[in-house]
Amino acid sequence: xxxxxxxxxxxxxxxxxxxxxxxxxxxxxxxxxxxxxxxxxxxxxxxxxxxxxxxxxxxxxxxxxxxxxxxxxxxxxxxxxxxxxxxxxxxxxxxxxxxxxxxxxxxxxxxxxxxxxxxxxxxxxxxxxxxxxxxxxxxxxxxxxxxxxxxxxxxxxxxxxxxxxxxxxxxxxxxxxxxxxxxxxxxxxxxxxxxxxxxxxxxxxxxxxxxxxxxxxxxxxxxxxxxxxxxxxxxxxxxxxxxxxxxxxxxxxxxxxxxxxxxxxxxxxxxxxxxxxxxxxxxxxxxxxxxxxxxxxxxxxxxxxxxxxxxxxxxxxxxxxxxxxxxxx
Numbered sequence: 001x002x003x004x005x006x007x008x009x010x011x012x013x014x015x016x017x018x019x020x021x022x023x024x025x026x027x028x029x030x031x032x033x034x035x036x037x038x039x040x041x042x043x044x045x046x047x048x049x050x051x052x053x054x055x056x057x058x059x060x061x062x063x064x065x066x067x068x069x070x071x072x073x074x075x076x077x078x079x080x081x082x083x084x085x086x087x088x089x090x091x092x093x094x095x096x097x098x099x100x101x102x103x104x105x106x107x108x109x110x111x112x113x114x115x116x117x118x119x120x121x122x123x124x125x126x127x128x129x130x131x132x133x134x135x136x137x138x139x140x141x142x143x144x145x146x147x148x149x150x151x152x153x154x155x156x157x158x159x160x161x162x163x164x165x166x167x168x169x170x171x172x173x174x175x176x177x178x179x180x181x182x183x184x185x186x187x188x189x190x191x192x193x194x195x196x197x198x199x200x201x202x203x204x205x206x207x208x209x210x211x212x213x214x215x216x217x218x219x220x221x222x223x224x225x226x227x228x229x230x231x232x233x234x235x236x237x238x239x240x241x242x243x244x245x246x247x248x249x250x251x252x253x254x255x256x257x258x259x260x261x262x263x264x265x266x267x268x269x270x271x272x273x274x275x276x277x278x279x280x281x282x283x284x285x286x287x288x289x290x291x292x293x294x295x296x297x298x299x300x301x302x303x304x305x306x307x308x309x310x311x312x313x314x315x316x317x318x319x320x321x322x323x324x325x326x327x328x329x
Contacts, residue, residue: 073197083190
């Protein structure tokens with residue numbers, strides 16, 4: 001386990017052995033402590049809370065893999081399991097906040113914590129609660145960036161579809177739709193739990209005014225991020241509808257072309273079948289070359305001219321001409 005201790009409000013970060021981090025947690029006035037666990041649990045490893053001297057039965061979940069979203073107040077401490085987006089993947093930060101310290105635990109490196117630590121010298125949060133809301137806001141910001149990036153990609157895909165439709169675009173849309181579903185599925189349970197918990201604290205008359213302001217600002221940001229994710233889901237559905245409409249339009253164009261081809265060859269098929277009948281009148285009376293040219297070829301030409309004129313005067317011909325001009329562009 002790698003432990004980093006940040007002295008607050010100065011914002012000076014140092015890597016510290018676990019025993020020293022335990023001593024500083026017990027004595028310091030205001031600390032930010034980040035514990036990075038290995039990806040896989042080592043056999044027989046002690047719980048994180050025990051290693052850091054936080055002996056409490058309600059902290060057994062701290063650092064445990066597979067924990068669901070959590071947002072609750074446990075006496076004098078707040079406990080969260082916060083989802084965040086890292087390189088297209090969802091990670092979970094286990095957070096414990098008291099008046100004296102803010103502790104984060106995660107598996108593998110977390111750029112979110114590094115970004116937060118880099119902000120400390122500029123933000124200078126006055127206490128652990130203000131630091132907690134900075135952390136929660138940074139986690140929401142990772143969701144917002146992922147949703148906006150995916151939304152812009154959906155819009156670019158729609159523009160590409162109108163220029164040239166390709167099957168690959170459908171697979172990219174499916175990937176973006178799965179991304180939207182993943183963001184919504186992981187953020188919504190946490191949002192509901194955090195919103196309910198923070199609302200109870202805000203309604204408490206003993207909750208300080210400055211912390212009420214931080215809580216309300218966080219709740220507003222959380223709802224906006226969730227709205228952006230839902231907008232991404234709607235845009236992905238709209239993209240699938242656009243793709244289906246373009247496919248239907250192309251199929252209609254093919255059907256119209258087949259109708260014109262059928263119109264051209266239908267009279268020829270009829271005349272071939274008619275003159276191929278073995279009637280005495282056809283074989284005895286209509287056997288001269290002039291009759292053949294007049295009835296067989298003449299009727300074909302007259303019918304074709306009439307059919308093309310009718311098509312030219314109807315919407316089918318104009319629609320085909322418009323489709324061809326769009327394809328040329």
